[in-house]
Structures are given as structure tokens and as C-alpha cells.
Amino acid sequence: MKAGTKFALGAVLIVGSVGYLMASGIKQTGQYFLTPSELAQRVSVDPSFYDLGLKVGARVVPGSVSKETATQTLRFHITDGSVSYPVIYKGLAPDTFTDSVEVVVEGRLEKDGVIHATDVLAKCGSRYEAVPKA
């Protein structure tokens, strides 16, 4: 076999493994990123969306936040304007988490209608710029 052919085989092997790793990686670790409305719609059509790991991007409902520092539990509601979900998160809230901030909640919507979050990311409109005073 010529060196060129052998090399081509090696290249195909590498490109193939990269492709395979990427495809399987996305299949195994990919998560839906939905708004509350999209989530509500999906759940009503397909109940398998309960208990599925996903991310929900929305705004925290002002005044809905209750923090229990002792048990490290954070409860709040998120909304996109039309649909709202309660969220419960056990863990430390990020520094940037406040009322009415935009958040990405990672977790599962359980049958009780509450999103049990494993992670909460606060997305400041822009992290490195001050929040304009109202």
C-alpha cells in the first residue's frame, strides 16, 4: 500500500473518531434550551418532557425570591411574560442573582410542576457593565 493511501486511511480514522465523539457527545450531553412557554407547550404535547434534564431561560419574577441561607435553599418564580414556573434550587446562589435578573435554570421539571434546578446561572444584561439605575 502506498504511503499516501495509508495516510488517507489514518486521516479518515481521525476525522471519523472526531465526528463520532462529537455526535455521541451531543446525543448524551445535549440539553434542550427552552423558554417557559415552549416548555409548557412541549409538556402538554409530550409528557416525557417531565423529568428530562433541560435548561430554561427566563426572567425572575420580582418579589418571588425567598432565600433560606441556613438550608441553602432558593425558591423563586421564572417567567417569560406568559407562562410562569416555580423553581426550587438547593445550593449557593451566584453573586449576580437578584430579583428580576435574567436566569438560565438547569434542571428538571417534575410532575409537581416545579422546576428542580441543579444549577442557576444569572445572566446579567451584561456582566461587566453596571446595571442602569431605574
Place this chain on the structure above:
Amino acid sequence: MILLGHLSLWLAFLVGLWGAITGFAGGWQQRPDLQQSARHATVALFGALVVAVISLETAIFRHDFTLEYVAAYTSRNLPTFYLWSALYAGQKGSLLFWATVLSLFALLAQVLTSRRHRIYLPYVAAVTCAVATFFITVMLFAANPFERLAFAPMDGRGMNPQLQNPGMVFHPPMLYLGYISITIPFAFAISALLTKKLDTEWLVAVRKWTLVSWLFLSIGLLIGMWWAYVELGWGGYWAWDPVENAALLPWLVMTAFLHSVMVQEKRGMLKKWNLALVLGAWLLSIFGTFITRSGVIASVHSFTQSGVGYFFLVFLVLAAVASFTLYATRLPLLTADAKLESMVSREASFLFNNLLLIGIAFSVLWGTLFPILSEAVKGTKITVGPPFFNQVNVPLGVTLLALTGIGPLIAWRRASILNLRRQFAVPVTAFVFALLILLVAGLRDFWTIMTVSFGSFVLATVTQEFGRGARARGRQYGESLPVAVFHLLARNRRRYGGYIVHVAIVLLFVAFAGMAFKKETQATLQPGESVTLKSPYGHVYTFTHIGISQYNALNREITAGLVDVKRDGKHIGRLRTEKRQHVDAFGNPTFEPSTEVGIKSGVQEDLYVVLAGLVNGTEQAVYRFTINPLVWWVWFGGFVLVIGGLIVLWPGGTPLAVKGPRQAGYGVKLEPENVGRSDSLTVGRHDHA
């Protein structure tokens, strides 16, 4: 001053446009007067932009809040140190900083390029001026740092506390230096394509510049990791955030180029590939800028969403189409001088190394863009996070690590069995040895074992190379071992400096693998209460909450928690961690509270303590305790990487510039009788010649 700044920005715009036009026209029509004018334009451009920077900094230092930028990013009580970095703390200022640094590089490229490569300079001036003009255009029409406010506020909004960290003063400039300097290799590549002078000359011209940007980018990435680790408080240094990925992409492509360029120098192969890598690296840097500034992909780093992103998108598409069209028309000029002769050859190992690096880059790009791609194709946003990147990149990275050890052991063109046996004996022994030790020690994680085993394989390779070279010198000149090693480094900086970078890569990989063993616990503690955590090495740490103190500092209110640390019952020190609430000059809170992490760093492991909060304002505190193994080695490995890079970059020493029988990088010509032997044996002799 504001008017002066604004005017100099316009002046820079006109000068940049002039430089671009005269550079292209001068190169096209071979007119020396226009070429001269383009060269002068780079000087004028730099001058005008420096004046703009000085105007902005003056306004910042004078607390001139009539300027929107000054009011938005600084305040009266901001420490002086951070008044300097306020220049690039926000979108608009960082654009100005970017353009200025680019104009500096444009100027340096004109001045520092050796006589032999003068032919490329008019087009280089044109390309750099054109890119700078683009950045100035964005400022003038979408994000002007000299925009005024109708009413000057009493005080500015202040700088985000997370940017008030020494790492943040140096991280952006370093990263920018890396990002921006890629424009120079790109400009040389375009110039080579336009002038059709596509021999190895342009490679020589471009190689050092690529190395410069690679080095800056490496430093920028490392400082960024350090900043994320000490400032953000989530306990790690790399989160596969889109913006981190955007900086990693050009770094990967440039790393690929720095390897494949050797194949072209030695064998005249991979010409098309190398040019594509240079073009690609630059386009990825612009792509990264687009991601950072447009907010298309959710990231913790992004600036405010603004129209600036569209400018970059349009620029990116135009630049990509233009450069690859030009590239396509020149393809017939880029045929290889030689063919691959054997799979077991240095060339082949470089080719696989390149494929892997580009494969990694592609997967990172794919993962970063996947939310957008999936939404466009399937209508649903699907995101991937760190699990995806780790799952894909750990196997690829470990394979790459193996190649790092294998490549330098195989001869060019075709390796003989004798050569292989001679070269691989020691490294393979080291590999097996490490493997056995890890298995006996009870480690069962496959990728960790592979990382460490291949790591020792690479270290053995490097040691063998140094050892052989030094012994050859010892025989030749009667030098002692340290002197011989020093001379090896001095005489053949590129090769042995490269090996030092390989050592750094091993250190980094092992350190990354260590993070898989991190231990974490959260606890709510009354003063006097403690919690224990067992480290992966088997040490038992006891953390005791001592108490809380609250006080005010310059521009912040501080709540500090003090923790006493014992290892295996022995007192080893105290750690303090803070919650900071930044305030303005009137004592009103600004921004959300930020966290100062308490870190005790060691060679084995870091103790990492975060104060999460107080329970109802009492002294009962919530802490997160983390033990991060081997983090110290990331910083040490990074240091070694920079040293290695500097050795390679240091001027002189490399026989690269010498034309004639000596070939690039090595003092040995590839005669058939040499093929079966190690290159290093003959290095000393040729220095003598």
C-alpha cells in the same frame, strides 16, 4: 481633550483609509511613491490613535463624567490602578484599545521586517490599515468612546467589582495582543498571495509573527484562567464558556501551523494547508470578537448586546469571502515539492498532529455554535456544556499528547526499524513504568492513567533528546552537562525551546487531569463549629469557622469570614474569604455583591474556601469548601510554556535564516545515510562548520 480625541479618531479613520488605498495601489502598480506613503500612513495612524487613547485616559483620570464612557465604567472612588484598566473595561474603550494596538503592530511590521521580505510590505501596510480602519469605523458609527452625555452625572456608575482584580488589568491586554497580532501573519499571507511570491520566504517572515501572537494568546489564556479561578469563585479555571472557546480556537489553529510550517520548510509540502491555517486563524479571531461583542451566544463574558455585532458579522463574511477567493485563484501556485514517503515519518506524525488539533478546534467551534445551529436546523435550541467538551476533547487531547512524544522520535521522510528501536526504547519503558505504578497505586480511571503515562512518555522523549544532544556536545567540545545543555538551548532555540513547551504541555495536561479528583462540601457553621473534608491524597482537613468581621474599605463594604484549617489534626493556617458590596461615593450600593475566595495553594492541592452568606445577619455562616488537586501545576506549567516560547522566539541562534546546504531548524541535511540516525547526533558538528 474630548474634542481632540474625537478629532484624532476621525483623522485615524482618514489616514487608515489612505494607507489601505495607497498600499494596495502601490503594490499593484509597483509605485514606490505610493508604497512610501502607505508606510508613512501606518506611522500616522498609530500617532493619531495614541492621541485618542491619551485623550480618553485623561478624561478618565479627570473624572470627566460628561463623557458617557467615563460615567459608565468609572467612579470617583475607583482605585487609581483600575483607572488605567478602565480604558478597556467597556466595549467602546476596548475597541479603541484594539485599534491602537493593531496600529502599533502594523508599524512594527513595517519597521522590524528584514530587508529580504520588503517586497511584502506594501500589501501588509494595506491589509493592516484596512483592518484598523474597520475598527475605527465601528467606533465612529456604532460605539464612539467620545460620546458625550447631555447632563454630566455627579458620579460615574463605577467598574464592575469582578474587573477590580489585578488579573483583569493584564488579562485583556495580553489576550488582545495575541488576538490582534494574528493580523500580521494574515497580512503577510494576503500579501504573499497578491504578489504571488509564495516560496518559503513568506513562511520565514510569517513564522515569528505567528509565534508572537501564539505566545501572547497563551499568556492571555493563562491569566484569564487564573482570574476565573481566584475571582469568580466557582472553583475552577476553565468552563468551556463561548468566549473562552473563542480565544482557544485561534490558539489551536496557530499551534497546528507552528508544527506544519516545519514540514513545509523541510520538505516543501503542505503549502496550501499552511496558508489556509493562517487565514483561518485570523478569521477565527474576528469570529471570536464577533461572539464576544454581539451577544448571539449567551456567555458570562459578553458585553452589552448592541449593533456592533452586525458590523463584525458583515466584516467577517466579507473578509472570509475575499481571502478565500484570492486563495482559490492562487491554488495552482501551491503545489507540493515532495510526496509523503512513509507513514512512519516525521511528516506523517505532524500531519496527524495537525488533523487532531484542527479536529479539536472544530469540535470546540461546533459545540460553541450548536445552540444556534440546532435552532436554525431543527427549530429547538439544544445546548452543550462542559460534559460535551470534556467527552470529546479528552480522548483527542490524550492522543495528541501521545503524538507529542512520538513525533520528535521519528526521522524525516522514512524511519528505519533501527532508528525506531533506538529512539523508542527509553520513552516506551517510561510509559510502561508509569502505567504500572499508577495501576499498583490503585488508579482505575482510564483517561487519567493514559494522560500520566503518555506524559511520562513525552518527558522521557524530551530528556532523551536533551541528553543525546548534550552528550554529543560533550564529546565534541568537552563541555560539562549543564554547559552543553545551555549551549544546546542557545544554538538551536527553536528545537529545544519547542521541547520545553512540550514539557509544559505535559504539566498542564496532568494538572487538568487532577481536577477530576476535586472534592467539595458545603456547610452552615456557627462560630466554633467545624467540618471535615478528605483530600484525594487521603489527608483529612478540618475547617473551623472562627467568626465574621464587617468593615468598610475604600469603595466597598466587606463581610469577611475567617476559617481555621487543620490537616490531619495539625494546624496549618487560616483562610479568609469575603463578600464585598461595592458602594459609590455616597455609600449607596452599586452592582451585586461579589466574592473574594480564600485560597491556600500547594504543590499537591489547593484549599479553596468561599463565603456564601450569613444566616439572617448572624455570625452563622454558609461556606463552600473545595479541594482542588494539582492546580498549582497549571500556573507552573503555564510559566514553563511561556519560557519555552520565549526561547524559541529569542532572536538569533537559529540557523533558519542561513540559505544553502543547512536546512531550517536542524544542522543536518537529509542525506540517505543520515536518515536512520537521530538528528541530534550531528547538531554539534554542524555548528562547528
